[in-house]
Amino acid sequence: MRRGIYLLEEVDFRPMNSRRPMEYLTWLTRYKREDQSRREPSLTEGMSIRSREIDLVGAFYAVGITGHPQFKAVTLWDCHGGWDGGWRQMMEIYQGVDDRLFLSDIDDLRFSAFSRPLGAAPGSPVLADLVTEGYGAEFYLFESARVRPGAALDYLEAVRTERAPILADHGHRLVGLYEVLFCDTEAVTVWGMSLDAHLAAQRAHDAALGLDDEAEADDRLPGWRKRARDFLEGPWRETVLSPFPGSKLALDAGRART
Structure with a gap:
């Protein structure tokens, strides 16, 4: 392939x-x-x-x-x-x-x-397969991470094997694991999620830090951030995207939620 x-x-x-x-x-x-x-x-x-x-x-x-x-x-x-x-x-x-x-x-x-x-990266979902499936999500989590030179694929393998199962437990589906080409210092990941899954994951992270005593803590969430530093060299940022109605990854009427 x-x-x-x-x-x-x-x-x-x-x-x-x-x-x-x-x-x-x-x-x-x-x-x-x-x-x-x-x-x-x-x-x-x-x-x-x-x-x-x-x-x-x-x-x-x-x-x-x-x-x-x-x-x-x-x-x-x-x-x-x-x-x-x-x-x-x-x-x-x-x-x-x-x-x-x-x-x-x-x-x-x-x-x-x-x-x-x-x-x-190896193990990344095939976008065409997601489209054929009719997959759509309410929101998408978009990560850009600056990694040590040459460490992008190693970082993405750790995301696939270590972080993806954690986020799956919090209702996040892996959409893409990508090495940014023509450079050797950046990786991108994309995840689909519902609003409820997004909020629950944030609260579980806060609870693990002792900042929310009304939610169940998941120590794996801040634990991943420490693990990620084994690969990162510069800024890391996650932001949220809302799919435009009618686009292929949008959550249209009649399609299954994440």
């Missing part, structure tokens, strides 16, 4: 305007739904590359109160076929620097965007 190749993009909107993320996510999810019926990829004026192999799996509104800049969108893309599939198609649009690259229907809507190319 080929390694899964994905792309995570964070988009900021300025000046601060709460409608801009909604306009962007509405535009993006609409045109990617149209791409599902395409047979061949093409470079189109105003929308750049159109391809069913470059699959918008997750479109999220960032929950600002969890540490994101206010009014931010996050997208998660699956490059079907890996390096020789969707990734190749994205790279091909830069050959010759076609002038259609510089035209977009959303010019002036975004202020900035930052992309992370991601490589699936």
